[in-house]
Amino acid sequence: MTSLWPRIEPLLAGVEKPARYIGMERGSRSPHHGPGAVSWLLVYPDTYEIGLPNQGLQILYEILNERPDAAAERSYAPWLDLAAALREHAVPLFSVDTHRPAADFDIVAFNLSAELVYTNLLECLDLAGIPVRGSQRDEDHPVVVAGGHCTFNPEPMTDFVDAFVIGDGEEPVGEMTECIGDWKRAGRPGGRTGMLRALAAVPGVYVPSMYDVEYDGPALRSVTPRFNDVPSVVEKRTVADLAEWPYPKEQLVPLIEVVHDRLNVELFRGCTRGCRFCQAGMITRPVRERPADQVRAMVEAGLARTGYDEVALTSLSSADFSGIDSLVSDLVNDQVGCGNVGVSLPSLRVDAFTVGIASEIQKVRRTGLTFAPEGGSWRLRQVINKLITEEDLYAAVEGAYSQGWRRVKLYFLVGLPTEMDEDTLGIAELARNVVKIGKQHTKQASCTVSVGGFVPKAHTPFQWFGQNGISELRRKITMLRDDLKKTAAQVRWHDPEATFAEGIASRGDRRIGAVIERVWRAGGTFQEWSEHFQLGRWTDAMAAEGLDPDWYVTRHRTEDEVLPWDHIAAGLHRDFLWQDWQSSLAAHGLPDCRWTPCYDCGVCTDYALEHVVAAAVPPAGGSQGTGQDLSNGGAVPVVLSPTRIAAS
Amino acid sequence: MxxxxxxxxxxxxxxxxxxxxxxxxxxxxxxxxxxxxxxxxxxxxxxxxxxxxxxxxxxxxxxxxxxxxxxxxxxxxxxxxxxxxxxxxxxxxxxxxxxxxxxxxxxxxxxxxxVTLVEWNIEVVPGAAQESGVIDASPEPVAARVAAVLGSDTLVVDRVRKGKTTQEDIRPVIRRITVLGASEQGTLTTVELSTHPTSVRPAELVAVIGQEFCEGRVRRTRQWIERDGERLDPLAADPRIALEARAS
Known part of the structure; x- marks a missing residue:
């Protein structure tokens, strides 16, 4: 198929940021599409600026293009102006690499990192000329695939996605390529259904059309495989050793400014801090560190190849990397290339140690400093297992202001389980004390308090918790704003209505698919963008489908309830999660199993995995999330909660 | 600096x-x-x-x-x-x-x-079709409009600066407009525009030629530094004198 570029080019004169659609990034490929190659279009269903930096997509792009039997290109959701122009001129969605039509690919694979992008997946399929519903596709249509954290509850998207990849994608994409290549070479036995059934046999791949769902009134009764060669539970895939996957080797360098516009090198995957609200921490276990020498080599090669002057060392909690302090000071002091390279650590623990690292970093360039205590009181932080003491926080901000920072940002959740008004007002108290500490160092000291509404997620101890409704979240945010009026603390908050819609999509079952389709048909794309979000589209769609939003969002689940994602396994035993939920309600914390004995959450034992951690002791400083003073050495004398679970 | x-x-x-x-x-x-x-x-x-x-x-x-x-x-x-x-x-x-x-x-x-002078290749194409009918942006009508522009003494346009609308005469900075011939969608012109005391964007120039036209492909072809009545290429205008030459 020839490139669509001659038809796209005239449309670009009339759209915002036309460079979103031209490709040409350093590191991009023009892969050879031959009859022997299975072609993948990797789509991030949000704008180019948000989607391009996604490391998961870039890793798969490279891995697939290294294979002789595959070819991969990329696409992103066109902004509203181009989407309208494409429809008006009957030009389909295209890849940015060689501007091929999306429907010409064998596989169209979406990255689902956030629930509010779901409607954009439908928009992309429709622009591509692919029927949005899987049941309406035939043998000539691409297979529609999705991966990313959201697929740990795939049910709301099962009407639209033919196959979900659960967990790390590095290995399954190769196996899927072989599976589909074999099917094509064998003359497409069994047609589209035959191919989907073959895909269902690939470990970690969930093909929803191979399952029957039964309801009992509003309740879900069962999700059962229709054939005995289809797994009754789909287990997540996990890359055991990150050292074997030094990707991306050639990170894409966009021509326009994007989010996270810098070299990104992944320090480790997984996190066992055990924050109970955090889906990422739960579903990516165990901790797998990249060897420090490989990190150094990737930073050096990456800076030399990209010309970036900033590198971010990424993970879910970068200060927990073994030997992080020496790694950072090496990078800051052994300036490669032209020098003046900034280092950033996107997720920092809250303690003085991390500020020490941050001040090392700011020798080159001063970046913002964000801490996430998440909860406003020690009691609530025990409930959510974010065991940061007030002393940790005050030591951290003392360090920050004394080293010249004038503004720190604090991130909190509201609507957490057991939260009382005194917990919410505790946020204001913390903020006032932070400002007070800052004023001792600089008159201009201020702090930004950023507040998000909590949305319970699948495969976390809070999956049974009834989310706070809109009015309750609004009341808490207003209370907090009132309490912080006329202080140097600025409050920013996330729209509780968007939080509510996210709640519908996060723990929904298959019946939510029709709701998502209605929201999309009513024009509800780019729902993460506040200017395009209208709750009415969601509540109207729920009403039209006869579904009660509160049943999905604000209702507490019971222990015996069949959850829509029970047939998807992240390795965490259900009784571990339930026990952790009960511990949470009793305000019992749980230590980090990376450095303390195993409490048998199920992941390592079930998948024969181990933590890959270079140091047997936690990095120095603060309470290390144990809530205890650890200044006397590395040992972690913690047993906060007697919650060992008997093996089931 | x-x-x-x-x-x-x-x-x-x-x-x-x-x-x-x-x-x-x-x-x-x-x-x-x-x-x-x-x-x-x-x-x-x-x-x-x-x-x-x-x-x-x-x-x-x-x-x-x-x-x-x-x-x-x-x-x-x-x-x-x-x-x-x-x-x-x-x-x-x-x-x-x-x-x-x-x-x-x-x-x-x-x-x-x-830099005081810029040369452009500007394609003049029909603007959004109006009810009055098809817009003819072929060389003949465009050349007639160009002649009118070049023949005028003043060309006052509205300029918005910092929210305020002011009027400016852009005729003095239009140094040359030459109609080269037909392009795929209209007419290709080459123009020279001064950058001082004010500058004119290609789209503004096309609008001055005719409100019903708009710019198609636009390409900057030369830039000049004018000094003492001479046109200098920016690469040649301020060369570094070798150290020994400077010492003498």
């Missing part, structure tokens, strides 16, 4: 093809990355966020191409300039091609002030 210790260079480059859709700022960032990839001995600004000392010439709008763009870069030490064009080009996106690099005199006037 320029100290005697530094080694300023002037870089001449094109911006053609798909890459014309990136902004002026994006071009600047692409160059900064290219300088790092090639590990040039950059001189940095002081302060919390040290930046390479780069100064750009006239901005080029998103969507416009150019055969003749310039930027000045301060290096921390002298380098051989001959290999630089090919090296920097290799680190830039396709369509941005460095075709020459020269060593620049210390304290050479900044490009933004020094």
């Amino acid at each position: 320029r100290g005697d210790a530094g080694f300023p260079i002037r870089i001449a480059f094109t911006k053609q093809g798909k890459v014309r859709f990136i902004s002026h700022r994006d071009v600047a960032r692409a160059f900064e990355r290219a300088f790092r990839i090639e590990q040039l001995p950059l001189a940095f600004t002081l302060g919390f966020s040290p930046r390479p000392k780069v100064s750009f010439g006239l901005a080029l709008s998103v969507g416009h191409e150019s055969d003749a763009e310039y930027l000045d870069l301060e290096l921390a030490e002298p380098v051989a300039v001959e290999p630089l064009a090919a090296a920097i080009s290799a680190a830039l996106p396709e369509g941005i091609h460095v075709f020459d690099v020269v060593a620049l005199a210390d304290r050479a006037p900044a490009l933004q002030e020094a």
Whole structure:
């Protein structure tokens, strides 16, 4: 198929940021599409600026293009102006690499990192000329695939996605390529259904059309495989050793400014801090560190190849990397290339140690400093297992202001389980004390308090918790704003209505698919963008489908309830999660199993995995999330909660 | 900004093809990355966020191409300039091609002030079709309109600056308009526009030629520094004099 570029080019004169659609990034490929190659279009269903930096997509792009039997290109959701122009001129969605039509690919694979992008997946399929519903596709249509954290509850998207990849994608994409290549070479036995059934046999791949769902009134009764060669539970895939996957080797360098516009090198995957609200921490276990020498080599090669002057060392909690302090000071002091390279650590623990690292970093360039205590009181932080003491926080901000920072940002959740008004007002108290500490160092000291509404997620101890409704979240945010009026603390908050819609999509079952389709048909794309979000589209769609939003969002689940994602396994035993939920309600914390004995959450034992951690002791400083003073050495004398679970 | 210790260079480059859709700022960032990839001995600004000392010439709008763009870069030490064009080009996106690099005199006037005259190729095409019918942007009617423009003494247009609408006469900066012939969708012209005392964007010029027209493909073809009645190529205007020559 020839490139669509001659038809796209005239449309670009009339759209915002036309460079979103031209490709040409350093590191991009023009892969050879031959009859022997299975072609993948990797789509991030949000704008180019948000989607391009996604490391998961870039890793798969490279891995697939290294294979002789595959070819991969990329696409992103066109902004509203181009989407309208494409429809008006009957030009389909295209890849940015060689501007091929999306429907010409064998596989169209979406990255689902956030629930509010779901409607954009439908928009992309429709622009591509692919029927949005899987049941309406035939043998000539691409297979529609999705991966990313959201697929740990795939049910709301099962009407639209033919196959979900659960967990790390590095290995399954190769196996899927072989599976589909074999099917094509064998003359497409069994047609589209035959191919989907073959895909269902690939470990970690969930093909929803191979399952029957039964309801009992509003309740879900069962999700059962229709054939005995289809797994009754789909287990997540996990890359055991990150050292074997030094990707991306050639990170894409966009021509326009994007989010996270810098070299990104992944320090480790997984996190066992055990924050109970955090889906990422739960579903990516165990901790797998990249060897420090490989990190150094990737930073050096990456800076030399990209010309970036900033590198971010990424993970879910970068200060927990073994030997992080020496790694950072090496990078800051052994300036490669032209020098003046900034280092950033996107997720920092809250303690003085991390500020020490941050001040090392700011020798080159001063970046913002964000801490996430998440909860406003020690009691609530025990409930959510974010065991940061007030002393940790005050030591951290003392360090920050004394080293010249004038503004720190604090991130909190509201609507957490057991939260009382005194917990919410505790946020204001913390903020006032932070400002007070800052004023001792600089008159201009201020702090930004950023507040998000909590949305319970699948495969976390809070999956049974009834989310706070809109009015309750609004009341808490207003209370907090009132309490912080006329202080140097600025409050920013996330729209509780968007939080509510996210709640519908996060723990929904298959019946939510029709709701998502209605929201999309009513024009509800780019729902993460506040200017395009209208709750009415969601509540109207729920009403039209006869579904009660509160049943999905604000209702507490019971222990015996069949959850829509029970047939998807992240390795965490259900009784571990339930026990952790009960511990949470009793305000019992749980230590980090990376450095303390195993409490048998199920992941390592079930998948024969181990933590890959270079140091047997936690990095120095603060309470290390144990809530205890650890200044006397590395040992972690913690047993906060007697919650060992008997093996089931 | 320029100290005697530094080694300023002037870089001449094109911006053609798909890459014309990136902004002026994006071009600047692409160059900064290219300088790092090639590990040039950059001189940095002081302060919390040290930046390479780069100064750009006239901005080029998103969507416009150019055969003749310039930027000045301060290096921390002298380098051989001959290999630089090919090296920097290799680190830039396709369509941005460095075709020459020269060593620049210390304290050479900044490009933004020094460049006084720009030559463009501008395609005049029909604007959005109006109810009155089809707009004819073929060479004959366009040439008639061009003659009228060139024949007028003043051309007053509304300019919005800082929210205030003022009126300006742009006739003095229109130095030449030549109709070259038919293009695929309209008429190709070549024009020369002064950048002082005011500047005229290609779209404004097309609107002056005829409200019913709009710009099609636009390409900057030359930039000139006019000094003492002479037109100088920006690469030739302020050459660095070799050290021994300066000493004498």
